Amino acid sequence: MKKLMLSLVALAALIATPALRAQAAAPSAPGDLSGNWQGTLKVGKDLRIIFNIYKGDKDGWSAKMYSIDQTPQPIPVTSVTRQGSAVKIAVDMLGGSFEGKLDASGKSISGTWTQGGQPFPLTLLLATPETAWDIPEPPKPDKPMAADADPSFEVATIKPNPSGGSSLQGLVLQGRSMVVRNGSLNDLVTFAYSLQVKQVVNGPGWMDSDRYDIEANPDQPGTPNTDQMRIMVRKLLADRFALKFHHDKRDLAAYVLTVGKTGQKLTPTQVKGTLPGFYYAQGTGGLTLHLVNGTMTDFTDFLQMLVLDKPVVNRTDIPGRFDNNVTFTPEDWQFNGHPPKVNASDVSEAPNLFDAIQQQLGLKLTAQKTAVDVIAIDHVEKPSPN
Secondary structure (H helix, E strand, O other): OOOOEEOOOOOOOOOOOOOOEOOOOOOOOOOOOEEEEEEEEEEEOEEEEEEEEOOOOOOEEEEEEEOOOOOOOOEEEEEEEEEEEEEEEEEHHHOOOEEEEEEOOOOOOEEEEOOOEEEEEEEEEEEEOOOOEEEEEOOOOOOOOOOOOOEEEEEEEEEEOOOOOOEEEEEEEEEEEEEEEEEEEEHHHHOOOOOOHHHEEOOHHHHHHEEEEEEEEEEEOOOOOOOHHHHHHHHHHHHOOEEEEEEEEEEEEEEEEOOOOOOOOOOEEOOOOOOOOOEEEEOEEEEEEEEEEOOHHHHHHHHHHHHHHOEEEEEEOOOOOEEEEEEEOOOOOOOHHHHOOOHHHHHHHOOOOHHHHHHHOOOEEEEEOOOOEEEEEEEEOOOOOO
């Protein structure tokens, strides 16, 4: 169930918080699944899971999932369905699902939670006011950084990463601190300037081969937005790596994202906040990319930084933020030539990335040559570790 987080979503702190008594009630009518269903998932350690199921606006049910030993934040549930005694719950944001059988009493569902192609037994019991687990109250969100702030990193620690990993393992915001794991200078440049690595030219080879762990704190109060994060990283590159460059234009092979003939199939986000999240995990039949609270430009930025070998241009003209997933079979040339391994028995079930984007999102990714901006490196230095 391990995921590679490549997001700017603030990670939920695993701290003790005031508790709310879970609202639990028996089903109001035969066949009604409404209530809190809770069970313990054993995945090396015990994780208490709660599905809060309630009647939706339309026919059927809606739900929220809680993993109360990990985070107080609710996790959106994609769908809840029942046919006879068979119950299915899909949680696309996690690339997971639960399938089980409701017993004759209507108070227990025995089944399996599957995530990343790995099944784990899970029995859900309908909670009563006496047996219901407490759901921690989510902490109040941090105040955003002032919109007119021009932040820098007040303190930045840069250390070589000796793991030998060939790709970025994480770029996240933890509280107010930016944390990078196994990141190269190319990773930092492409993030700071919204580029694909082929748009960075004339740099020495160590810009990709040397890997660093970085922790940095801003000098301004509040949580920075994506643009402010990029401003701080640009200043870090100039101060600690002595980066100097000039802009240029080149005709390069690129990918262009547009809306498909059948129209977009995007899901508006259920997450409040200004920071997008992007990560991948094992999915059914392949690898699942998860976009959380992201715009279409966020989506193309992450595709070109992480997955694809060419710049990706957003020409969808779709406004707003979305929670969406794409499950596909990765190819050898993707992920900088080091695609994640997927479940061998399921690989053939998922389409390639281009077909998956069209089928699952209603968007079209096509290759074409176009003029794009490039950064030509004039000078750069290795940072001294601290």
